[in-house]
Amino acid sequence: MFTMGTDFKYQYAESWFRQMDRLIHYVNKDGRVNALYSTPSIYTDAKFSANEPWPLKTNDFFPYADRRNAYWTGYFTSRPALKRYVRIMSGYYLAARQLEFFIGRGKSGFTTDSLGDALALVQHHDAVTGTEKQHVADDYAKRLSIGYKKAEELVSTSLACLSESGSNSRCSSPTTNFGQCPLLNITYCPLSEKNFSQGKSLVVLVYNSLGWEREDVLRIPVMSDSIVVHDSKGREIESQLLPIANASSYLRDKHVKAYLGTSPASKPKFWVAFSASVPPLGFNTYFVSSGKRSASISSPSTLYPQGSKSRNLQVGQGHLKLQYDAAGALSRYSDSKTRVEENFKQKYKYYIGQDHGDGDDPQASGAYIFRPNGSVPIKTDGQVPPTILRGPILDEVHQQINSWIYQITRVYKEKDYVETEFIIGPIPVDDGNGKELSTEIITSMATDRTFYTDSSGRDFIKRVRDYRSEWKIEVNQPIAGNYYPVNLGIYVEDGTKELSVLVDRSVGGSSIKDGQIELMLHRYMSRSTVAQYFLASFIL
Structure with a gap:
């Protein structure tokens, strides 16, 4: 199989096919090879009929690079707000389709078709990836919003029908009017x-x-x-x-x-x-x-305001507890149910985005490419002590990390995970440097360069830093060359314990050091246009 075509080439389709016709003509005129226009199904049928063994590939090709310093690992995080919007609308679409089926399609006068079309469109490789220009991203979001508004009417009517008695006969004009809060x-x-x-x-x-x-x-x-x-x-x-x-x-x-x-x-x-x-x-x-x-x-909630000092501040009403040191930094995790205790830290840092080439390589960080030029730790040094909220359902720890990062950590009484939410932005670029913000979760686990990331939200694939099982690899960018897409989660283990992180949208992630997980949360390149504000969360 020889694939034909690539990005933007089919805008010259007449010229393209004319040249391809000539190539096929002269190849077949030679007589040793028979060339033809084909399709994937024709090709696979022909391969199957040859009765030859096929190789089985169980891993992927990530991370991909088309040049020495051009690792396509930045788009895993680009435009995180749009990535989240797509994920929310995908879940909403599933629920709306179910409700559309329950009450019968067409009875409400509204359908899920518009939202389904918008979600299909935004799966394009320059849409949910975040590699499009700003006005194109705006158009994708607008189409999702239009689709949501039409599905919203269907959902409201359907829920009214289902909640009212005798709903089968009253679905044409339910009396209840359910509103929704998408913001x-x-x-x-x-x-x-x-x-x-x-x-x-x-x-x-x-x-x-x-x-x-x-x-x-x-x-x-x-x-x-x-x-x-x-x-x-x-x-x-x-x-x-x-x-x-x-x-x-x-x-x-x-x-x-x-x-x-x-x-x-x-x-x-x-x-x-x-x-x-x-x-x-x-x-x-x-x-x-x-x-x-x-x-x-x-x-x-019982409020422990900023300024409160405690050397051993413990948060958590149930079996899961977090401990903070005197500076207000997370220091330890314990779970009396699973009997797991571990020194535990969370930090922020940003990579300085390469904005020009060095020597013969002009490659810069951008919407697609992650090319860091050093990293800068973000220190709070306890300048703004955390605010603690305690209550019968959950405890919250509020932390002003710096002027543009605010974090809320939640520990639920009846849950076996920790939830972290952060507000990031606008990322300052007054110094002319693009910044690619990451958070690190650090433990003392011995993980032997190994970590695991999900495959499109399904099974997990084993990753080993600077190593590929099927070929010998030379990693020219030790950070970007070890970043992978994290759609559902990432975890590390040492044989006795496991640290897992689930995300609420697709981001880039890795384990650059043993016992550590890092996730790139947001990025703002001096040459690119990505959304400045976003709200996110992850679950441990």
Whole structure:
């Protein structure tokens, strides 16, 4: 098989095929080889009929480089906000398709077709990868938004039909009107930002598109601290109030004004957190209202403000606990259930993006290419001590890493993982240097250069630094040449313990040193245009 064509070449299709016709003509005129236009199916049928053994390849070709210093590992992280948007919309599309099936296609007057088309389009190799220009990225996001708005109407109508009694006969005109809050990532939900006095309450319907029961903690922004939560049977359930961080409020003010054209007259002060349990392919309802909270099952978070000092600050209400040192840095992880204890650190750093060539190689870091020119550690030195929030459902640790990185670490009482959320940006480039921000998770595990990354969210592939099992490799860029796509997760192990990190969007990652995992969270090149702000999280 000789493949024909490449990027942009088919804009000259007439010339291309004319030359290919001539090549086929003269090859066949010679008579020793028969050349023909083919397809993958014709080719594989011919190979199969030859009854020859085929080689089996079980790994991949990552990381790819087309020149000595041109490792295509930067696009694993480029445009992280768009990558997250695609992932959210993909999950939403799955749920919307299920609801479309439940009530019957066409009955609501809306379909999921537009969202499906937008998601298909954004799978292009210059779309979700983040390698497109800014105006093209804007167009992709706009198409997703248009598709979402049409699917949103379908979802609202479908849930109203399913929640009302006798839904099969009333689906043509349900009386319930469910709204949705797609901007919770910037703490904006007009439906919950209301005064629940005078007997009013917010009905929260939670739908589970998975094939098994799911229990998770929901967080909804509210205006008052006099909030209670009841389940579908009218029983008050455990809830917790968490003050909204200033960093989140700033992000909300900035983007809601851009979204609405004006700033809301008032804004929420708290998150109300409660645990929701939903059956497989089903839904459950909860009621948020104003009232006096039962002290035994509902309470606000206990706030330990910035400036509090403790040499052995421990966070976690359940079997999983994190310990912080006097400087406010994470120092130890322990789990009484699995009996795992490990020294544990998390740090930030950024790689300086190469913005010009050296010698005969003009290659620079860009949307595709990761070519670092040294790294700079980001130190907090305890200048801004962490803020600790404790409560019956979860504990939170808020840390202002520097002027453009804010981090929230959550430890849930009933969960066996740690969740980390960060607000990054805008990345300063006043010094003329592009910056590629990474976070490091450091342990004392002896991992022998080995780590594992997922294969498109499925099975995990073994990676060994500076090594390929099928050929001898020369790695010219020791950092970029060992970066891999992380779509679902990355882990290291030493025979007795394992450290796993799950991500909420595709990013680049590696284990540059034994016992360490690093993830590139964001990048801003002096020559490229990537989104300046984004909100992200990962789970340990």
